Amino acid sequence: MPPRDAPPSPLAIPDTVFEVARTHFAAAGRTLRNVRRDFHEWHLGRPHYALWAIDVDLPAVRSLAEQAAGQLGEVLLDGYRRQPHITLALCGFPTQQPVLPDDFGPAGLDWQLDALLRLAGAPFMVEIGGLASFTSAPFLAVRDVDGGIGRLRRALCGPRAEPGGPYTPHVTVGLYGGEWPTGPLLERLDEGGRDRVRCAVTRLSLMAYAASDIGGPLTTLGEFDLANRCWEGSNPRIFPSAAHSGDLPIFSAT
Numbered sequence: 001m002p003p004r005d006a007p008p009s010p011l012a013i014p015d016t017v018f019e020v021a022r023t024h025f026a027a028a029g030r031t032l033r034n035v036r037r038d039f040h041e042w043h044l045g046r047p048h049y050a051l052w053a054i055d056v057d058l059p060a061v062r063s064l065a066e067q068a069a070g071q072l073g074e075v076l077l078d079g080y081r082r083q084p085h086i087t088l089a090l091c092g093f094p095t096q097q098p099v100l101p102d103d104f105g106p107a108g109l110d111w112q113l114d115a116l117l118r119l120a121g122a123p124f125m126v127e128i129g130g131l132a133s134f135t136s137a138p139f140l141a142v143r144d145v146d147g148g149i150g151r152l153r154r155a156l157c158g159p160r161a162e163p164g165g166p167y168t169p170h171v172t173v174g175l176y177g178g179e180w181p182t183g184p185l186l187e188r189l190d191e192g193g194r195d196r197v198r199c200a201v202t203r204l205s206l207m208a209y210a211a212s213d214i215g216g217p218l219t220t221l222g223e224f225d226l227a228n229r230c231w232e233g234s235n236p237r238i239f240p241s242a243a244h245s246g247d248l249p250i251f252s253a254t
Contacts, residue, residue, distance in 0.1 A: 009147025011150035013153070051087055053204070061199065064140055088204060096239045113224070125200055126148070137173070
């Protein structure tokens, strides 16, 4: 992936993160095997997990992801249904009354929305394309051409250091279904994914998925409009009462 001539913003995510991911993938020797099971020890009965993401479920991006998945075929876990998106920040399990460290409550959302109002910046462009991989999943690389992703990351996460390596903006293609040698996979990744798509980002989405369904679809809970600096969502929809906590709400922008 060619480097930028000059970063558009000091907060822009550098293209070097993809070289770091490639180095780690090659050094791992084998991919991580994903399995389809409940993961109760993680979610502890909490039904949904929330995250901030950029929704890029567009025909051109879907086409790139489908081509990549077709190219990798037999090494991927069956049944991956998650729509194309760029994860910005993990939130946790939505609940009216947080108790556990990875619970996500109304006060946490209020803090994030206040930060977005102050720091999110204007709409921006991203470039999607080029195959790369983590040990758990292959992905389409996302270039932060205008620095907008870096600004959103700073707003949502603050300046704290990244756990487990640098944040790498990406669109997941699927999940590895076995422990495959990384050397031959790198050759396959390098052979494909040469097309690029540029997308305008005007909104970011608070999304959620069923915690017991690996690779299951995302549902949008609310959206923050970058142009108008406004939030479209409601706490009862995001943090349902205990009686309705198993129902994943469906968001409809007004």
